[in-house]
Amino acid sequence: MQIFTMTKRALANLVGKPATLMYPATPAKQYEISRGHxxxxxxxxxxxxxxxRHCVSQAIVVDREARTWEIDRLRCIICGVCAEVCPKDCIFMEPDYPPSTTGTAMEFVQGPPAPPKAEKKPKAEE
Ligand code: SF4
Ligand code: SF4
Incomplete structure (x- = not known):
């Protein structure tokens, strides 16, 4: 019986459409519950x-001095923890998929320059 099921499946695969998509030439299917990227x-x-600190796969690197934020998309498992722990709510899960890559998947984001520090006023002499 199993051989019959297997033969039926093999024949269906021979004449049927491929089960995979030619992403990114063919857009990937999107689902409502997908966390995307x-x-x-x-x-x-x-x-x-x-x-x-909370990234389970050590995909994020933050440099406070250089004001940069980096993510390695090949390390990221799209768990969403970073978005949950961000105190400024500035990390989001976008439902679409990131672009495909053949090389590095590092994404480097440079922040705007720091605002100038307020000058200290000299103390008034008494
Ligand atoms: S979703 Fe955020 S916390 Fe989770 S693996 Fe990716 S970068 Fe790390
Ligand atoms: S503010 Fe949010 S995105 Fe920026 S370093 Fe903190 S947790 Fe990460």
Whole structure:
């Protein structure tokens, strides 16, 4: 009986359409519950490093001094923890898929320059 099922499946596969899509030439199917990929609104980031510390696959690197945020999309397992722990709500899960790559999947985001520090007023002499 099993051989009959297997032969039927093999024949269906021979004459049927491929089960896979030629992504990205053919757009991938999107589902409502898909987490898609991580994006950041860097202008709201305070470089606290919370996302980096909580990332289960060490995909995020935050540099407070250089005001940069990096993600390695090949390491990211799209768990969404970084978006949950961000105190500024500046990490989001975008439902579409990131572009395909043949090389590195590092995405580097440079933040805007730090606002100038307020000058200290000299104390008034008594
Ligand atoms: S947790 Fe949010 S605010 Fe903190 S470094 Fe990450 S993205 Fe920026
Ligand atoms: S979604 Fe998960 S694995 Fe991906 S960067 Fe955020 S915490 Fe790390």
């Amino acid at each position: 991580v994006i950041i609104a860097i202008e709201d980031c305070i470089y606290c490093g919370n996302c980096q």
